[in-house]
Amino acid sequence: MTATPTSLRERKKAKTRAAIREHAMRLFEEQGYASTTVDQIAEAAEVSPSTFFRYFPAKEDVILVDDYDPMMVEAARAQPPEVPPIEAIRRALREVFDRLTPEVWESERRRQRLFAEVPELRARALNQMAEALDLICDVLAERTGLPADDIRVRAAGGAVAGVVLAILPPGRMTGQSPIEPRDFDRLIEGLDLLQKGLPLG
Structure with a gap:
């Protein structure tokens, strides 16, 4: 849960962040944490790997943060x-x-x-x-x-x-x-x- 974004840009960022996390957790559950790569998460969330890293410094941070x-x-x-x-x-x-x-x-x-x-x-x-x-x-x-x-x-x-x-x-x-x-x-x-x-x- 995050504070309610106030601007369109903040809302888009929050939506992207939530999508990355949701797809990451789904992939972790389906194929295991160790077998899931950042590239797979990014592809599922329809973002680039570099975009993934702008939101989460590492794969584990999707869960840790x-x-x-x-x-x-x-x-x-x-x-x-x-x-x-x-x-x-x-x-x-x-x-x-x-x-x-x-x-x-x-x-x-x-x-x-x-x-x-x-x-x-x-x-x-x-x-x-x-x-x-x-x-x-x-x-x-x-x-x-x-x-x-x-x-x-x-x-x-x-x-x-x-x-x-x-x-x-x-x-x-x-x-x-x-x-x-x-x-x-x-x-x-x-x-x-x-x-x-x-x-x-």
Whole structure:
């Protein structure tokens, strides 16, 4: 899911990007991730390979790159300044996920199935958490007035990232049920517990 494009050019770019991703996932499902080439994806989407690379730097990025992080950051920055930092992230996530359509949920389930089936994708996704952590820390730093590399900011950002990984690991665990809206309810609940200091008693 992306923010609604406002201009004709942006709408065309969003449509092309969505078409590339849809055809890529279909080909991955039909013939396997390793057997699918960028040229095949580009041909199916009726774009050139160079156009593919303008939207996705590499084949794996079709699956790895999602649109939620920028949306979450934007929503968190829009929260009133008096809202505590972790609460701002919790509210931002709720706002983003409440806007997801059934079509987006189905696309996300397909993406998660591919993570579960392709170990190298899952490993890369875990590596990407470092980038997501930096985004989280940027938001926390802005809301607290602390440097993004402050140990308190990094620790809090790591705790937020840990909640996400604990509840929604890439590809989930083999044999678990597909991702569902209620999983994001658990994510919000986990962040609420973090905001309260993780009481275990």
